[in-house]
Amino acid sequence: MAFAIRLVWSADRRSLIQVLSIQVGMAAGLMGVLLLMRSLLGDVLAAGSRSTTLGLAQVGPTMIALVALGSVSGILRIVSSARQRVLAVKVDQHIISTVLRAAAQAELSEFENPHFHNRLQRAVFASRSQPVTVITAMLAAAQAALTIAAVSTAFVMMVWWLLPLAALGALPIFRSARQERQASYDLNHQWAEQRRIRQYLERLLTGRDEAKELRGLGLGDLLRARWATEYSKEIDDMIAMHRRNTRRRILARLSSDAAMIAIMGAMVALAASKLVSVPTAVAALAGLWLLSNRVQMVGGILNGVGESILYLDDLRSFAESPAPGPYPLAAGPFTVLRVAQIKFAYPGSARPVLKNVSITLRSGEITALVGVNGSGKTTLAKILGGLYQPDSGSLWHDNTTVSDLRTLRAGTAMVFQDFVQYRLSAAENIAFGSPGNPVDMDRIVAAAHQAGAHDFIANLPRGYDTLLSSEFTGGSDLSLGQWQRLALARAFYRDAPFVILDEPNASLDPQAEAALLASIRDLFSGRTVLLISHRFSSVRGADKIYVLDDGQVIEEGTHQSLMAADETYARLFRLQSEAYQEVA
Structure with missing residues (x-):
């Protein structure tokens, strides 16, 4: 009462x-x-x-x-x-x-x-x-x-x-x-x-x-x-x-x-x-x-x-659960992010998804995670992005133990494969990358240009003010590839020092995929990028590649060193590449 x-x-x-x-x-x-x-x-x-x-x-x-x-x-x-x-x-x-x-x-x-x-x-x-x-x-x-x-x-x-x-x-x-x-x-x-x-x-x-x-x-x-x-x-x-x-x-x-x-x-x-x-x-x-x-x-x-x-x-x-306090609006500096011997299992599940995983991400580098489906790539990315707390092990940001996951999230831009399609205006879809801050239309347009989304947005009935669903009066539908470009634009607008790209090319056509992969280092210059992909051709240019299998890191190195080792990475890379090679 x-x-x-x-x-x-x-x-x-x-x-x-x-x-x-x-x-x-x-x-x-x-x-x-x-x-x-x-x-x-x-x-x-x-x-x-x-x-x-x-x-x-x-x-x-x-x-x-x-x-x-x-x-x-x-x-x-x-x-x-x-x-x-x-x-x-x-x-x-x-x-x-x-x-x-x-x-x-x-x-x-x-x-x-x-x-x-x-x-x-x-x-x-x-x-x-x-x-x-x-x-x-x-x-x-x-x-x-x-x-x-x-x-x-x-x-x-x-x-x-x-x-x-x-x-x-x-x-x-x-x-x-x-x-x-x-x-x-x-x-x-x-x-x-x-x-x-x-x-x-x-x-x-x-x-x-x-x-x-x-x-x-x-x-x-x-x-x-x-x-x-x-x-x-x-x-x-x-x-x-x-x-x-x-x-x-x-x-x-x-x-x-x-x-x-x-x-x-x-x-x-x-x-x-x-x-x-x-x-x-x-x-x-x-x-x-x-x-x-x-x-x-x-x-x-x-x-x-x-x-x-x-x-x-x-x-x-x-x-009346304890309120966590105001969400951090500004991202802190980013030098190095690492996890050491972490384990993680989803609530209610006895089977761990990650087992004694240790990886390090450094400022300005592109780090890739590869592996078969279910190997734990996306779960590891969510921990590195501050969405989950590991059950055991250490999570370090710039040599400091992460105690508040929200501070890690504030400095991270995440584009997951199952991104949300907000049935609101195109401008709002991009501006959601930096909530709590004043909306900057110039930055929205710039982010759309970077993601290759400006041209199709400009051709919508009301441009950036168009509602992105034909369920609403005056709204328009987008293709899955266009939605993925909007998700990328949202990441650019966030302007965070750490970027997670989970299968960023999954819904793109081959030409757009090749253009994105060729320009990732330029587009995200000065930022730390974690790239997740099951397409091994997408990660060849990464500074460091980690191969996961059944929740464990089984290999790490550059593309050249992993191919020279001729183990799991090399075997999977050849299996995929053979599908694109002509048979005499």
């Missing part, structure tokens, strides 16, 4: 104070109505006992006061409703922003952990479905609680001993509400991974990039049937839970109503015995009826808000 209140307070404290003030005023008005009604009934009964006609002068002020209170209450309700809608929207924005910030700050290794994804899914569920529920329920509960307090105050002034009896009658409602919200939360908690599977199937069935393969293979009906099966499991569990909850709620309602009827009957008997005056009895019965309705309402509200608060606890545990 405290976390929910802090969220609302942080989102829009002014609206919250206004709404609560209005509700206090409405509750005070309700108490006034009960007391005025008791006074009016007293006047009516007194006039009846004297066999006189009740004049306007006697009841007029009371009636006017009742109408005035009703009018003010209606106006306050309208104003409160408007402020609550504004408050709900602001809280929705604040909560979703909190989840997105926590997800963006999580280290890459977290995304390899299924438990993290389950926590993230529950936090997203809480952020997407609960804010409006929490705000509406909390404010309704506050209003109902103030109403109960007002009616209880009136009881204290009229028949104080009735209040504890009314409270006993409410206990079954609150007990049932607590059991129901816990059952619902427990069920949703166990659905986290199942929901992720279902949402993944939804993305497959609705995604533009997946559409061609699904239709080519005829997978639509199969995946939809799998989706329906997963959803049916969730529905069956929900039906069973609601059946149990319905039985609890019916029994609780009957118990509470029976208690209220008994109390009302006792009040009527006391009035008949003249132990309680008739005006007091009538006003107390009206208040008791109102109190019973509000208790039922509070039970339902607490059921909703209580369940939502349980979900928000998932949000709190995810969002």
Whole structure:
């Protein structure tokens, strides 16, 4: 509850104070109505006992006061409703922003952990479905609680001993509400991974990039049937839970109503015995009826808000992870980067990807990593780029142990084979290379020229402002090779001293590939380059080549020395080169 209140307070404290003030005023008005009604009934009964006609002068002020209170209450309700809608929207924005910030700050290794994804899914569920529920329920509960307090105050002034009896009658409602919200939360908690599977199937069935393969293979009906099966499991569990909850709620309602009827009957008997005056009895019965309705309402509200608060606890545990602090905007100097005897395994995997690997990268040099698929090349590059912390061994930058991976990332430009295609403008795709710094259009154009992307960007409908997807109005699609040039332009724009190129020519045509490889040393002059490729012809000009196999460095040297050694590198190089040689 405290976390929910802090969220609302942080989102829009002014609206919250206004709404609560209005509700206090409405509750005070309700108490006034009960007391005025008791006074009016007293006047009516007194006039009846004297066999006189009740004049306007006697009841007029009371009636006017009742109408005035009703009018003010209606106006306050309208104003409160408007402020609550504004408050709900602001809280929705604040909560979703909190989840997105926590997800963006999580280290890459977290995304390899299924438990993290389950926590993230529950936090997203809480952020997407609960804010409006929490705000509406909390404010309704506050209003109902103030109403109960007002009616209880009136009881204290009229028949104080009735209040504890009314409270006993409410206990079954609150007990049932607590059991129901816990059952619902427990069920949703166990659905986290199942929901992720279902949402993944939804993305497959609705995604533009997946559409061609699904239709080519005829997978639509199969995946939809799998989706329906997963959803049916969730529905069956929900039906069973609601059946149990319905039985609890019916029994609780009957118990509470029976208690209220008994109390009302006792009040009527006391009035008949003249132990309680008739005006007091009538006003107390009206208040008791109102109190019973509000208790039922509070039970339902607490059921909703209580369940939502349980979900928000998932949000709190995810969002309140220690913040790593501001991201470094400037890259530090770069002289040498090395790893010594490092080992690394992905979370949840017993098999290490890297085993006792040691390599050194020096300023201004091009270092290449080669090896068969699965040898650990990309994983090693991610460690050198500051995306993963090795499980053991040492990671040194300029003879200093790296303690904050973000400082290493700030000085690194990474172009991975599975680069992201941001379906935003071409200019944004390039400027994302240096987030947090002012966008420099001249540098964007220069980076595009360096990557060979300027010509096709200039021919887009709106040039650098064109959205790069035909899913959007006025947008245009790019080929995979053009996307790869944009990824390279992003690296140039970052202007980092250390550059990682993971298969940078994978999507380029032979002519563009040859031009890029021939110019890498000139394009990245003065920078340290780590080049990863399975094409051995791409790395011939590297200053140092490391050959990886099964997570270990098995050879190192220049192209000439490795060919002279005539081991794995030489064998693989000849296998690839033979495919391009003519057979007599």
